[in-house]
Amino acid sequence: MSDASVSRASRRPIRSEKWSGKKVLQAIILYPLLLLTTVITLGPFLWLLSTALKTGENVYAYPPQFIPNPITFQNFIDVFNIMPLWDYIGNTVVMTTLGVLLNLSLCALTAYPLARLRFPGRNAIFFTMVSTMILPNAAGMIVNFLTIQSLGLYNSLMGVVLPSAISIFNVFLLRQAFITVPNDMELSARIDGAGEFRIFAxxxxxxxxxxxxxxxxxxxxxxxxxxxxxxIVLDDKAKYPLGPALRYLNSNLAFNFPYIAAGTIISVIPIIVIFLILQRQFINGMVGAVKG
Incomplete structure (x- = not known):
């Protein structure tokens, strides 16, 4: 073995040690920052959960106790006894399911031709739609309310869902996703005799x-x-979804923070479950939208 080879071999462990030291330094700086970010992000939710598990006396204890002592689940039971929470949850499930299905269907049907079909004014239509995103949601409330009244949908869950049945942001997101689909797959389907709707679906x-x-x-x-x-749309409080119902609970039981916290935790659980189920697809979808 030549002297040059021996020299290179002797230098390799040194470079490895320097690289290992760099990794350790990055970990020392990065992980505390990530831990701090996690605490700041989850802190309010964990404190809310802690309050929901406390008795009424422990909420006002000084100094404040983060870990409840004793831990009680009675607040969750009492919330269901104080108000017809199952009815409100049922209204919310119906409204959310109907809204998600309508929004997904209409946005996909709108985004597909803007991404895959070529026709005059396609880009102008898309840019015009995207430009409306600068308008605040409150700007259309009066128009939406008058429209709902004229359609006879006042005081109905469909009246709540219909103004949000399509979202420009979702159209933009799905259009970017449709653009990333390879053209070869579409051409192969057309050669096999597939129609436009078959290709889409x-x-x-x-x-x-x-x-x-x-x-x-x-x-x-x-x-x-x-x-x-x-x-605004629902005149009958029995038709309220969970959000307004919890607001009603807050206004009537402002002195009982454990009940309010328990009701809020109940309303948050479905969102957490849905995100945990779809988190991988969610991350991939956001990355694909940015690349598109």
Whole structure:
């Protein structure tokens, strides 16, 4: 073995030690920052959960106790006894399911031709639609309310869902996903005699599952947490979804924070479950939208 080879071999462990030291330094800086970010992000939710598990006396204890002592689940039971929470949950499930299905269907049918079909004014239509995203949601409330009244949908769950049945952001997200689908798959389907709707339903939609999961998560959160619009449209409080119902609980039991915290935790659980189920598809969908 030559002297040059021996020299190179002797230098390799040194470079490895330097690289290992760099990794350790990065870990020392990065992990505390990630831990701090996690604490800041989850802190309010963990404190809310802690309050929901406390008795009424422990909430006002000084100094404040983060870990409840004793831990009680009675607050969750009492919330169901104080108000017809199951009815409100049922209203919310119906409203959210209807809203997500309508939004997903209409947005996909709108995004597909804007992404895959060529016709005059396609880009102008898309840019015009995207430009409306700068308008605040409150700007259309009066028009939406008058429209709902004229259609005879006042005081109905469909009246709550219909103004949000399509979202420009979701159209944009699905359009970007449709653009990323390879043209070869579409051409192969056309050669085999597939029609436009067959291509859309059997090829395009399955290829953009991550983007669809992203839309489902966003829509689920929006409809599940809807607060102002249901109060405007629904005159009968028995038809309220969970958000306005919990607001009603807050106004009547402002002194009992454990009940309010327990009701809020109950309303948050479905969102957490949906996100945990679709989180991988959600991340892939957001990455695909950015690349597109």
């Amino acid at each position: 059997s090829i395009m939609v399955p290829m953009i599952r991550p983007a669809i999961a992203t839309v489902v998560i966003f829509d689920f959160m929006a409809f599940w947490n809807s607060l102002i619009w249901p109060v």
